[in-house]
Amino acid sequence: MDQENNSRRNFLLGGLLAAGAIAGCNTNKDVFESGIVGDVKPSGKKVKLLSVDGDVIEVDEAFLKPVPHMPPISNTEARKGIPGKKFVMVIDLSRCKNLKKCQEACNHAHELNPGENWIKVEPMKSAEFTAPYWEPTTCMHCDEPPCVKVCPVDATFKREDGIVAIDSDRCIGCRFCMAACPYSARVFNWSEPEIPAEIAAQPYSIETSIPQKKGTVSKCDFCADMTREGMLPHCVSACPNGVFAFGDINEDTVSNGAETFRFSDLIKDKAGYRLMEDLGTKPSVYYLPPVNRNFPYESGLENDKIQNK
Amino acid sequence: MNRGSKTIKYKTNNLNETTVENSILIAKEKIIVSLKPEKLNSADDDKIIDDLLPQKFGKAGKIWVGILLAFCMVGMFAYYRQLRYGLVVTSMRDYVSWGIYISNFVFFVAISLVGSLITAVFRLAGVKWGSPLTRIAEIIAVAAIIFASLIIIVDMGSPERFYNLFTHGRIQSPIIWDVIVITTYFFISILLLYYPLLPDIKILLRFKERSGVRLHKFYSFIGSFWKGTPEQFKLSDKAINILCVSIIPVAFTIHTVTSWLFATTYRPGWDSTNFGAYFIAGAFLVGAGAVVVAMYIFRKAYHLEKYITDNHFEKMGRVVVLLSLLYLYFNVNEFLTPFFKMKESEAAYLNGLFTGNFALVFWFAILAGMIVPILILLFKKGRKPLPVFIVGIMVVVGAWFKRYLIVTPTLLHPFLPMHDVPASYHHYFPSWEEWAITVGSLAGCMLIITLLARIFPIIPIQETLTEQHEIAEQNI
């Protein structure tokens, strides 16, 4: 899955190369705008390279820069988000067997303090005689986020691309957002996080949420750094059962890495819903009901004992 | 200072005949009695002044201050530990993310409401018997509001970024509303303490030997300009009246906004339209309880039986019983209707309060904080100083636990199950640091009250004198 992601990114990079290299061919500028965010401006410096046909061609150096070398995102840009995007997640409850691979990948990728989980997989049961099921929960990235409403200092904010992000350099640790969030999505760094010193010394990034800081709130950030590069969040690519699908609702597409769906069809065909719709928070995370399940509920019980004794 | 009433007989026990009809007169017509030093020569006046001047701490006073200081020191040490290691020293965790700090904050805000109750409401309603209690109420209000703002900083995870509230404040957030109203209320309380103090400071300045050089300097710094001229009295009376009118909405706002810190969320037990009124009723009650307790202690400590009479306790007893009934009414509103419905999201929370883990505290708060006080105070014998004092303590203690119940049980009943978290996240019992800081803040609040009573007359001297003169005039 990881491999798939990376090769996907590399396609985009390739698209960039081609579009920049040969002006007037069958691609237009939109091609790389849809993939990698932010315009790349020609530097004027040409590099010679060999084309597939074995011809020597000249390409502007700027188009050859690999994605990771793109200029770092400023705080202002990170607060604004990616223009024209609106990220959405679909969680298919019929596929979840509480493997917690999502949680593991998430904790690892965001260098979370041990014991802290942004993704929780909860055993749910709707009514007395209904069947139990596993429900992974992330931050819902609500369109009318109650946590953002109450933040006194703009430390948590709603971005243009729908992501609710946190600026740990701003957060005063009042924890009002935690009280306001009905999904209990937020966690607090009660102590100095146990993270490697070189990571703790980095300047805080809104898009990676690294490093965690003592006395501040944190939560799932939809892997804003990954989405900026056109890649899937870590939980999505880590899940071997394809529970999570992620995408841009403006493109009507979500993908779990292996399969890609048209969002509107998926949500219609499988009767998708959102958690606590009655609260009016308008979440960006949709759930597909736990019907025709791939795994019995009991298969997840053993794995649940590690954290919940 | 003259309040325009001629019917009052001071130091009589049948104050019941005090009429309210002349309350309108207060704002309009004033008989300014300018008290020049030579006029104060009568023996009665000297006796009153001597009784009411601030007294040096005796042995008991010193021990009291020492104990309070010791509690404050322990609290400060606990806070040092919290600053160093983070909020991990508390028992708060991701689910119970607010604990007794916030309960304590709500408690302090509630108590601070008393300043407006006694001073403003009584003054505007022309309730004359309340005037000896005004200073006590104002001092409690100032001390409580100071500690309300301190305790909210203690609760912050990153207190070093406190300035962000001012540099990045977001007007949409109820916390910013709270910051605004607390600042306003603090300022207005200081003014309401300061304005009526001015005539007393003039008296205090005459007793240089008694107050000592440093206090004398302080008095002359804050009030040497007060000469007691009719013009000054006129300006000051006008200001006090404006203050009394404006402090009531501000006081209502401060506690309503504090209730909105909870009521603007979706949580069971907090998601209530009743919350603002419920909080204000509770605040009035605990404030009145605190005044009763302070009255009794000051009366005993400074031998003020002549000024804070049994009749004052009788009257305050009636006030407390009225407020208890009012608060009980809001409690019935707050719990009966959800109980009747037993919504799925609220059932576990309500059962926890009525019969579960929190039942003991819940019924204690209801019984000790409301029902028993009502039962005691409904009887005339129950409104004697000692029973009223005991009821006051019950009300205050009950109110503190009530605030605890407002915060914690709700947070232990989130909408989604508590899962994938360490086992300690499922419960909440405050750590020693939390207790130490909380007790330290309560001690600090009492210390401020004690120190203010040491510096300033606990009963307004000038006002007492004026009333005495009126009575004397009437008798002629």
Added chain:
Amino acid sequence: MKLLNKISNGSLLILLILLSHSSFSQGTEKGDVSIAINYFINNNQVSYLVVKVKTKVDGRFKNVDGVALKLFLDKDSAGTFIAKVVTNKKGEATTTIPPSVEKQWHSQVKHTFLASFDGDKKYGPAKADLTVAKAKILIDAASDKTITATVFEKKDATWVPVKGVDVVLAIRRTAADLPINDKPTFTTDSTGKASGEFKRDHIPGDAKGNITLVAKIVDNDQYGNLVIEKSVPWGAKFTSVSTFNKRTLFATRNKAPVWLLFVVYSILIAVWGILVILVFNLFKIKKLGKSVAN
């Protein structure tokens, strides 16, 4: 997922055993790295290589950064040197093919890319290779919304159609490309063609309704990764609507609702106006007191 590269296990293993033995005797143990080479061609114009370096730590693969690799075309010699690259934080390095290997490039239709790492303080040496045949892919979108991809392989000097290659026909999207219908892949016939019907009507495109179609060969054992794009006006016109710049309760501080600002500032001005007057009043009293004293 299958990897294209074959790590030259035999020689590498012997080398590693020797190395680890010698390093063990020195008291330090070096880690093993594995190298993967991926070959990409975009729009049949520019080809490039992506090299990934990983190591296994506690049973989990970890990307290795700062690894210097030498890349060669077909054989390790001066005339076939492609580039020297260093992996980034994600353990990846990218390079295009330089004009210096032009001669070698034309000499045959199949090429083997070689990557070698000499080892450093932390890791022992490692090698990898990848063999690909020259291929190209074309895309055609007919007016009846049928999309056809054609795959060719270079045989001697001519391009011949290839049968049996799996091609993905999709719409270019951010996180992953959306297949043009429910079928995930299409296989080329004897004419090298693979066709599929576009069944994604009204899918949001850009402001003019343009969408980008892609035909791609993904991780093919013989050809690597090939992709070609074509823009068609088959989408729905779409402009993004966002509440981001609206004045709401959940907007940032500079976008507070006007009614809220009005209410708050009215109250603030009224109350603090009174307080300022009262403070001013104090000064008036003070002034009066001074005039009495004089």
